[in-house]
Amino acid sequence: MNFYQFPTDFWWGSASSAAQSEGASQRDGKAKSIWDHWFEQSPSRFFDEVGPEDTSTFYDHFQSDIKLMKQLGHNSFRTSISWSRLIPDGTGAVNPKAVSFYRNMIAELKKAEIEPFICLFHFDMPLAMQQKGGWENREVVDAYVQYAKTCFELFGQDVHLWFTFNEPIVPVEQGYLYDAHYPNVVDFRRAVQVAYHTMLAHAQAVACYRDSGLDGQIGIILNLTPSYPRSEHPADQKAARMADLLFNRSFLDPAVLGVYPKELAQLMADYSVAPHRQDGDGAILQAGKVDVLGVNYYQPRRVKARLNAINPDGPMMPEWFFDAYEMPGRKMNRHRGWEIYEKGIYDILINLKDNYGNIPCYVSENGMGVEGEDRFIQDGVVQDDYRIDFVREHLIWVHRAIQEGANCLGYHLWTFIDCWSWANAYKNRYGFIALDLKTQQRTIKKSGQWIAKVASEHGFEGDSDE
Numbered sequence: 001m002n003f004y005q006f007p008t009d010f011w012w013g014s015a016s017s018a019a020q021s022e023g024a025s026q027r028d029g030k031a032k033s034i035w036d037h038w039f040e041q042s043p044s045r046f047f048d049e050v051g052p053e054d055t056s057t058f059y060d061h062f063q064s065d066i067k068l069m070k071q072l073g074h075n076s077f078r079t080s081i082s083w084s085r086l087i088p089d090g091t092g093a094v095n096p097k098a099v100s101f102y103r104n105m106i107a108e109l110k111k112a113e114i115e116p117f118i119c120l121f122h123f124d125m126p127l128a129m130q131q132k133g134g135w136e137n138r139e140v141v142d143a144y145v146q147y148a149k150t151c152f153e154l155f156g157q158d159v160h161l162w163f164t165f166n167e168p169i170v171p172v173e174q175g176y177l178y179d180a181h182y183p184n185v186v187d188f189r190r191a192v193q194v195a196y197h198t199m200l201a202h203a204q205a206v207a208c209y210r211d212s213g214l215d216g217q218i219g220i221i222l223n224l225t226p227s228y229p230r231s232e233h234p235a236d237q238k239a240a241r242m243a244d245l246l247f248n249r250s251f252l253d254p255a256v257l258g259v260y261p262k263e264l265a266q267l268m269a270d271y272s273v274a275p276h277r278q279d280g281d282g283a284i285l286q287a288g289k290v291d292v293l294g295v296n297y298y299q300p301r302r303v304k305a306r307l308n309a310i311n312p313d314g315p316m317m318p319e320w321f322f323d324a325y326e327m328p329g330r331k332m333n334r335h336r337g338w339e340i341y342e343k344g345i346y347d348i349l350i351n352l353k354d355n356y357g358n359i360p361c362y363v364s365e366n367g368m369g370v371e372g373e374d375r376f377i378q379d380g381v382v383q384d385d386y387r388i389d390f391v392r393e394h395l396i397w398v399h400r401a402i403q404e405g406a407n408c409l410g411y412h413l414w415t416f417i418d419c420w421s422w423a424n425a426y427k428n429r430y431g432f433i434a435l436d437l438k439t440q441q442r443t444i445k446k447s448g449q450w451i452a453k454v455a456s457e458h459g460f461e462g463d464s465d466e
Contacts, residue, residue, distance in 0.1 A: 004399045005459040011076040011410020012455040013114070014069070014432060015365050017122035017166065018082035020419040021058040025051075028097040031088035032127040034134075035422070038182040050425035050437075056417050057440055062105045065442070069416060070112045072432055072448050073455025077109060078117035078221075078294075078364060078412060080166065081155075083147050084126035091143045099154055106158050117364075118155065119163040119221065120148050120205065123171055123181070123422070130183065135171070135194040138278075141201040148205035152212045160216030162209060163294055163364075164202040167223040169195070169251055177317060180423065188316035189273045196275035199254045203288020220255045221294030221364045224248050225301040226344045226351075230325045235305035239322035242267075243303045246318045256293060256356045258286040271316065293352070294364030296414075297345045297394075299338040302327050333390075335371045336428055342393040349401035349408050362410035366394050369421070369428030373445075382434050382445040391447065392462055395454075413451070417442060 019025070025036050039051035058065055058079075069077055083090065085098040109116045121144070129140045148164070156162075174181035176191035185191075202220055209218045225247055229240035249261050259282075268274040303322040310320050331340045345363065352361055368390040376383045395411060402408050418431040426437060432448035435441075454460045 001461045001463065003459055003461050004396060006399065006402075008458055010458065011115070011362055011412070012451070013074040013076035013078070013117075013410070013412045014072075014414070014416040015078040015117075015412045016058070016415050016417075016419055017080045017119070017124070018085065019052055019055070019080075019122065019124040020415075020421065021056045021079065021417070022082065022085075023053060023055045023057045024059040025053045025055070027059075028085075028101075029088060029095040030082065030085040030098065033082070033084045033124040034127055034130050034182045035124060037127045037130075046423050047425040047427040050420065052420065054437070055420035056435055058417075059101065061440070063108055065417065066105075066108045066112050066114065068433060068442060068444070069114055071444065071452060072416075073452040074114050074416075075455070076115040076117055076410060076412070077416070078119060078163070079105075080119040080122040080124075081151055082124060083121065083144075084124065084128075087147055087150065088126070088128075090126040090129040090132075090140075091146060094150060094154075102155060103158075106155060110158060115161065116159050117161045117163065118151070118159045119166050120144075120151060121164065121168075122166040125171070134183065135197045135201070136190060138197060138200075141197050141204070144201045145204045145208055149208050149212075152209055152214060156209075156212060156214040156216070160214075161292070162216060162218045163221050164205045164218065165198065166221045166294075166364075167296060168198045168202070168220070169223065169247065172198070173247075173318075186315050188271075192268060192273050193275045195250060196277070199251065199288070200281060200284055202255065203284045206288040206290065207284070217291035219290040219292035219294060220251075221296060222248075222251050222255065223296040223298070223365070224252065224348050225297075225299065226347045227301045227303055228327075230302065230304035230327075233305070236303070239303045239305045242321035243301055243318070246321070247301065252356070254285050255288070255290050256352075256359055258289045260285075273316065291360070292409075293356075293359050293361040295345075295348055295352075295361055296365035297348060297363065298366065300341045300344045302330075302339070333368055333370070336369045340368075340390065342397050345394050346397035346401045349398065349406040350404065353401075353404075353406045358405070358407045360407050360409055362408060362412070363394075363398060364412050365414040366391070366411070367414035367430045369430045371428055373429045373434065380443065382443070384445045384447045387445070387447040388450045391451070392460060395460070396462055399459075 035052045043049040176185045227240040227243040229236040302325040304325040417433040418429040418435040434443045
């Protein structure tokens, strides 16, 4: 056995978001987000027809929930501010009840010596802004920047780590390519414009923060999915490079390097889907390079060269450039349908070290969603050894990357308490703490007990054969 020792100032914690945890989605002056609207329009698109109003009641229970975080050994916690709660119309008047809630929540975290990591946007576009075109409309970019400035002014004295966006590619691919999120558009050109405007919004928020005189740091959280080719064949290698370009570097390069990859820009031009740009945009992106990067990692992407011709009459898709590859013998989380490949987090961290200036980063999400965890209850506690194994094995690879010089500062699990997960609602449970939806009772799982010990000892024992 080997003891995996982490730095004493390593960030141990978890992540959540406003829309997935607060509940009270139309109370105390909060306006509708796209999720409130879509659930009203199409409740059958949500597992068991559970919508955003029925999330994990953090709005009402944040004080007791933060006490539970302390029991888990958290020294940090990420959540988001709901734009439609703070500024119900997207622009204009600020909701005083929202200001009070977020100030009290942040103060409670600080009182517990848990550092608040605050994200400005986690998929939850205000409906008022979506009705103006969402990220397709540059006017919404301007509104977001003003919203960010308001957040910095209201909460910046107490929050020292800000993140502009969580997984900005998700609204692009799920909302504008694959019909999995509202507004249910399938249009590659519009998806590209949404992605581009999102990064302009990000960059302007970064510049706004730096102009504020505050002494914290600002970054972005990206879900990075390493793209592994089926073989060494040049066609498979190219397929992996294209997948990496579209799903990783399309946000990673502008966020960290301040420029888009030339190969990506050429690809967009070749297929006549390049975004509409304005003079000065390049300078805006350059000014938006982040101080710190959050890395969300759940699964790898395995690809191979396309075997069949593209249907020219069908909509353009990223899969025009590669096919998915199912590696024989892969380890799976069959509840979620995702491959478990722990070394992927190491590969991400080493890539950041070697190709992105070893930017300060942390694992901002990692986790294992499981259906039907009630069947694992013994003596009132979920015996989620599978989650402990999942976290431990990923942390072993994080430790190895740190030993090799990667600038990784922490690890956050998704999530603290079983939370509402967009269209999947509560189908899969991810938390260190089990939530009874009927009673709202919280119960620490075995994994929560384990992570508390890890945090207190700054490490854990484990096998040393990565």
